[in-house]
Amino acid sequence: MSPRVVLVGPPGSGKTTVGQLLAERLGLAFRDTDVDVAATAGKTVSDIFTQDGEPAFRAMEEQAVATALAEHDGVLALGGGAVLAERTRKLLADHVVAFLNVGLAEGVRRTGLSTARPLLTGVNPRATFKALLDARLPLYREVATLEVDTDHREPQVVVADVLAGL
Numbered sequence: 579m580s581p582r583v584v585l586v587g588p589p590g591s592g593k594t595t596v597g598q599l600l601a602e603r604l605g606l607a608f609r610d611t612d613v614d615v616a617a618t619a620g621k622t623v624s625d626i627f628t629q630d631g632e633p634a635f636r637a638m639e640e641q642a643v644a645t646a647l648a649e650h651d652g653v654l655a656l657g658g659g660a661v662l663a664e665r666t667r668k669l670l671a672d673h674v675v676a677f678l679n680v681g682l683a684e685g686v687r688r689t690g691l692s693t694a695r696p697l698l699t700g701v702n703p704r705a706t707f708k709a710l711l712d713a714r715l716p717l718y719r720e721v722a723t724l725e726v727d728t729d730h731r732e733p734q735v736v737v738a739d740v741l742a743g744l
């Protein structure tokens with residue numbers, strides 16, 4: 579088994595919202611590796627970052643992604659930093675991967691609406707988000723089989739673009 583579509587992209591790109599809608603449209607189950615990591619650890623992603631540190635989270639995430647890629651046959655959303663792991667990027671080469679892109683201003687605005695993102699709660703969320711985009715854009719593009727812009731676009735429109743690109 580293998581996911582029909584894997585979604586990657588920065589925090590705030592709409593992976594969960596779009597992924598759930600997409601799964602509905604395809605009549606498939608939706609799975610999110612952040613949820614898998616939290617379930618395995620028995621605590622929230624924020625608590626893992628605070629109590630165990632980012633490297634511990636990344637190790638758990640890498641394993642959760644490998645497991646989900648091997649056993650889930652629906653729509654799979656990865657955490658925004660999952661592509662940092664080389665093993666994950668290699669595994670993604672065998673899958674249909676949609677990169678949901680979001681620009682700096684809109685990404686900062688969307689992520690600012692939530693307090694659940696441990697990497698973006700610092701003093702300068704804009705600078706943090708910019709550094710994150712600069713470092714990761716090449717990685718998202720390396721693994722993606724299609725790229726969809728989500729800036730100022732309703733989730734339904736993004737879903738339609740993903741479906742058109744499958």
Ligand code: S3P
Nearest residue numbers: 588589590612657658659695696
């Ligand atoms: C992270 C993104 C989060 C979550 C963790 C780290 C990142 O997922 O995995 O907070 O490094 O970008 P979302 O992209 O779903 O917010």
